[in-house]
Amino acid sequence: MTDWNxxxxxxxxxxxxxxxxxxxxxxxxxxMKLLVRKQEKMKTQSDTSAISSDVKTESGETLTGEEVAxxxxxxxxxxxxxxxLPNHVVSTSGISRWxxxxxxxxxxxxxxxxRRGASSTxxxxxxxxxxxxx
Amino acid sequence: MFxxxxxxxxxxxxxxIIMIAVxxxxxxxxxxxxxxxxxxxxxxxxxxxxxxPLTYMMAPPTAEFPGLLGIFFHYGLFxxxxxxxxxxxxxGAMADFGSLLGNPKTFLLGAAxxxxxxxxxxxxxxxxxxxxxxxxxxxxxxxxxxxxxxxTALLAPELIGINAVAAxxxxxxxxxxxxxxxxVLTTQEERKIVMKELRPVSRAERIIFPLVTLVFIILIVxxxxxxIGMFMLGNxxxxxxxxxxxxxxxxxxxxxxxxxxxMITIGASMSAxxxxxxxxxxxxxxxxxxxGVGTATGxxxxxxxxxxxxxxxxxxxxxxxxxxxxxxxxxVQTLGRKANPRNNLLFHALGPNFAxxxxxxxVAGVFIGLVG
Numbered sequence: 001m002t003d004w005n006x007x008x009x010x011x012x013x014x015x016x017x018x019x020x021x022x023x024x025x026x027x028x029x030x031x032m033k034l035l036v037r038k039q040e041k042m043k044t045q046s047d048t049s050a051i052s053s054d055v056k057t058e059s060g061e062t063l064t065g066e067e068v069a070x071x072x073x074x075x076x077x078x079x080x081x082x083x084x085l086p087n088h089v090v091s092t093s094g095i096s097r098w099x100x101x102x103x104x105x106x107x108x109x110x111x112x113x114x115r116r117g118a119s120s121t122x123x124x125x126x127x128x129x130x131x132x133x134x
Numbered sequence: 135m136f137x138x139x140x141x142x143x144x145x146x147x148x149x150x151i152i153m154i155a156v157x158x159x160x161x162x163x164x165x166x167x168x169x170x171x172x173x174x175x176x177x178x179x180x181x182x183x184x185x186x187p188l189t190y191m192m193a194p195p196t197a198e199f200p201g202l203l204g205i206f207f208h209y210g211l212f213x214x215x216x217x218x219x220x221x222x223x224x225x226g227a228m229a230d231f232g233s234l235l236g237n238p239k240t241f242l243l244g245a246a247x248x249x250x251x252x253x254x255x256x257x258x259x260x261x262x263x264x265x266x267x268x269x270x271x272x273x274x275x276x277x278x279x280x281x282x283x284x285x286t287a288l289l290a291p292e293l294i295g296i297n298a299v300a301a302x303x304x305x306x307x308x309x310x311x312x313x314x315x316x317x318v319l320t321t322q323e324e325r326k327i328v329m330k331e332l333r334p335v336s337r338a339e340r341i342i343f344p345l346v347t348l349v350f351i352i353l354i355v356x357x358x359x360x361x362i363g364m365f366m367l368g369n370x371x372x373x374x375x376x377x378x379x380x381x382x383x384x385x386x387x388x389x390x391x392x393x394x395x396x397m398i399t400i401g402a403s404m405s406a407x408x409x410x411x412x413x414x415x416x417x418x419x420x421x422x423x424x425x426g427v428g429t430a431t432g433x434x435x436x437x438x439x440x441x442x443x444x445x446x447x448x449x450x451x452x453x454x455x456x457x458x459x460x461x462x463x464x465x466v467q468t469l470g471r472k473a474n475p476r477n478n479l480l481f482h483a484l485g486p487n488f489a490x491x492x493x494x495x496x497v498a499g500v501f502i503g504l505v506g
Contacts (some may be wrong), residue, residue: 008257010269011252014500018493021354023490024246028346029339036338126161 145187149406155180156409157401159367169306173279173397177299180401192402203402211287211294211403217396219283219360223279224389224493225459226344226368227381233485235339236332239439240451240482244489246435247455248497250275250428254420261416266290269501271417271433273422274301276494277308277458281361283400285498288506295404296414300421305458311422312429312465316453319433325473327448329482340373351496357506358499365495428456432486446484454483456489 030089055063160178164171184192184203193201194208210217218494232242255272263271270286282301286294304311316325344366352359371381436452450469456463463483470479 003265004259007256007265007268010265010501010504011204013504014497015252017355017500018245018248018496019242021351021496022489022493024351025347028350029235029343030243032342032346033235033238037334038334039338092420119466122190134373 140188142189145404147187149410150185150187152410153185153404153406154182156313156404157185163306170302172393173302174306176394176397177302177401179506180398181404182400182401184402184404185406189398192405202254203399206399207403208360210395210399211283212291214320215284215287215360217392217399218280218287219364220363220392221280221389221396221458222495223364223368224384224386225393226365226370226383227372227389227488229369229372229459229488229491230484231343231369231373231488232335232339233332233483233487235335235343237447237482237485239443240447240485241489241492242439243432243435243452243455243486244457244491244493245455246402246452247428247432247457247486247490248276248493249431250424250456251494252428253427254424257414257420257423258416261420263413264290266505267293270297271420271506272424273297273494273498273501274304274417274421275456276490276492276497277301277305277425277428277456277462278491279305279499281491281494283396284361285501288502292408293417295400296409296417298400299404299420300418302456304421304425305461307360308425308456308458308461309465309468311425312453312456312462313469315426315429316406316433316450319430320449322473324449325469326477327446328477329448329451329472329479330445332481337373337375341370344369344373347492351499355496355499355503356495357503361495361498362492365491375383378382425456429462432456448479451479451483451486455486455490455493457487457494459491460484463487 055065057063073093149382157178157180160181163169164174164178180203183189189201190199190204190394191201192204192207193199194204194212197204201236251272251274254275255268258268258271259265266289270290271286273282274297276282279298279301283298285295286297290297314423348366350362353361355362368381368384371377371384432452432455433449434449434452436449440446440449448466448470450466454466456462460480463480467478467480468481470477
């Protein structure tokens, strides 16, 4: 004789457990998705904040990335512009002053070549700035 | 003084001849039609070996002359039941939960498709089976071979052969069973629904998911531990990426070795006396009905979700909640392409497919916990 009470108990218990477990897993997966997204967002933010485009000079002055970009563009334009050079700078190598080697010659004799490092670069930029303002 | 030499010919019975024919049919289906060849070929061979007389291949270890297959059956299935969970380890190492993690609500489709288990459970009770037998017959509707074998081995070991053959045969026939049901329950417009591409799933989620699932399910259903535990362990091997040899071995060598032993043993356990009874036809009928009901409830659940959800899902993917991985997902893909050539439903259907595996293993754990 089949015990129908036991049978229905088995069916109801099994259905309840399966739906509860799988629904709970859905919520856990949503939570996991949010946590992983949050973690990735925090990682991206900390990575980008470590690289600052601000340049600090030896005198304590801070130049923003935009200012550095503007100065660099101005220097490039200045270097490109044909102009009279002082005689003592002119190289006797015979290379046209407007080619790259000529420009390097000028840079070597007019300015100290920047070493690696923010302070020498910023010093070079400041000198270039002064040159522009003359 | 030697005994009289006895050949098997005079001991052969009609029942054994019929079973040898059944085994040959399964071998033919496996080789010629390529229907679940990894399962049906060794099962067919096992049936033939087990039904040839006077071999004593299935004699248990306690017998005077223990049989080779009897030893595998006894320790692998009857006493320690180690073989099905090891298969689950391999299945977990092959599983990709990306589709499920990308669209977690498809977990519900996997749950809904398990309704087939309960309809055939109640049907089996109505037809005179005991509660443990009905549980083992019902679990065929989970469309998961190792789960069926594991549950039957614990609750009704005498039915293990026929239940395994029913489960694997219907899994192989999913492409025949599911499409008519899906067409009846869905409209042409619904079948044309194109689903949005799933979001990319991070490696962290893929690693955390099996761990969380394992702990959570085993806390709620401790008797599901052998199946769920091995399944998630295998998946963790794969997703961690740091143990490629373990992952490869689980998916390949281990899985293949265990499949050989398990399937031959199951086939050999199908003796004529056990199988050639009216009960067998009833079990085959109940198994078929559970597949059909599971497909229908999965599709209907997806349609119900569309009523409440802004983002429509193609209701056909509900049919993939019948966890015949990946056959039912492929069936959904084929039907989706026929309705709309731009539709690519395979990856979406794999979500409910894997959810069905987890769901059927959970149900098996509940059955074993309540009845075992």
